[in-house]
Amino acid sequence: EVQLVESGGGLVQPGGSLRLSCAASGFTFSSYAMHWVRQAPGKGLEYVSAISSNGGSTYYANSVKGRFTISRDNSKNTLYLQMGSLRAEDMAVYYCARGSFNRGAYYFDYWGQGTLVTVSS
């Protein structure tokens, strides 16, 4: 059974840092690109970041570029998101998701339960 379990969320002051983790199991982690998607309270889904299966390629939304760093440790089946210079608008539930291709479409077929990041003084 595929499982993605996020951790590391919590309360942080504006300007602070936080590292999120996503522990994967039930599939060959090193074969899949992985993603972070966030959802601010009462809002829709916002794509944040992606990393290729071997970690050699990354992508960041403009809203987090230069402040967040995505990484992965395929030996530990774990995805990370290092978040810095946090702002009030970064407050959200952060989901990790597995990316998959089929018939041409790219989609997120498994999601974690999410971890809440609260940015407040």
Place this chain on the structure above:
Amino acid sequence: DIQMTQSPSSLSASVGDRVTITCQASQDISNYLNWYQQKPGKAPKLLIYDASNLETGVPSRFSGSGSGTDFTFTISSLQPEDIATYYCQQFRTFGQGTKLEIK
């Protein structure tokens, strides 16, 4: 970047109704459009990929159609457990979401 315009933003329907949600892309995206269901407090769940392909285990009352720039998501007979917010997605872009409620 491709923009996705989803409508309506909210919808109220009765059990047994046929429900339709639309998603329009700002440019031709072929069939590369997916639909998700998100229940309150839960992670999104993939329902349909590549515009019309039902994910394994998803009830057949859910369906999708369209290509190019215009796409439709349909629930043929609304059930109480279908109350959720639905999102379309094309690669890194999500639609704004449609909150579905029971009338």
